[in-house]
Amino acid sequence: MKNLPYWLRGGILGIVIFVIYRFLLILNFFLCFGKDINACSPVILDIIFWPFRLISVPVYDLFQSSILLVFIFHVAFGMVIGWLYGKIKNTIRK
Secondary structure, eight states: OTTSOHHHHHHHHHHHHHHHHHHHHHHHHHHTTTSOTTTTOOHHHHHHTHHHHHHHHHHHHHTTSOHHHHHHHHHHHHHHHHHHHHHHHHHHHO
């Protein structure tokens, strides 16, 4: 992982965060199935993943609930963040 460019590391991180968040949402759904919906809202997940939630909800609504496009957006967002981090790190190093 050390030899990978920062944009690729960011894309991988975007995938990992997407998968973890979706897994926890599905787990929350199965644990709360048949219970009061207000008692089982994923508040903890919203607190933990709030930066990604701010980004993914408008994109999710924009693409009319296409999970594949939201996945691609998470990967692209991670790649851009990784690319910016690499640019800043190389600028500071010079």
